[in-house]
Amino acid sequence: MPKLGPAEVPEVKLDGAAAPIEASMSREMRRALFEKPGRTVYAIVALTSKSYTGHAEGEDKKPQVKLRVTECEVARTDEDALALADAKAAMYRGRQMDGTLDEVGEGPMRPETQLAEIKASHPTEDELKAHKRDVEERRRREYVR
Structure with a gap:
């Protein structure tokens, strides 16, 4: 993997793959996003770097990294959207306080502290597994009838 000089900051491009x-x-x-241009939805996404350019010796192209959305969950209720907007604002305040708004680097990586309220009001992994077992059991009973 190429190393960037201390003053180099790669430009970030978003890959067009939107399946997640x-x-x-x-x-x-x-449909609502299509019919009402300018509408906003809030989501939690995982971005993964997929390619880079501008790394060859003597290349005059600015360094660039391409990111792809590899995981995504979109807020389905107004309450979830508000909670994500609040978490985003809190994370922004944290970046301001940490002085990382214009710095290269990862910055504060504590989203779990901002999202505790959302996590508390949603099913746990164990609850999801129990739900799947219940659904499967109901299907079996209906099939037997």
């Missing part, structure tokens, strides 16, 4: 975003949105949400 589309998969996390309901049909109604997608």
Whole structure:
């Protein structure tokens, strides 16, 4: 992997692959975004670097890294959207206080502290597993009838 000089900051481009975003949105949400341009939805996304350019010796192209959304969950309720907006604002305040708004680097990485309220009001992994077992059991009973 190439190393950047201390003064070099790569430009960030977003890859066009949107499958994880589309998969996390309901049909109604997608229609609303299409029918009402400018509408905003809030989501939690994982971005993964997929490619880079401008790394060859003597290359006059600015360094660039391409990111792809590899995981996504879109807020489905107004309450979830508000909680994510609040978490985003809190994380922004943290970056301001940490002085990382214009610095290169990861900055504060404590989203779990901002999202505790959201996590508390949503199902746990164990609850999801129990739900899946219940659904499977109901299907078996209906099939037997």
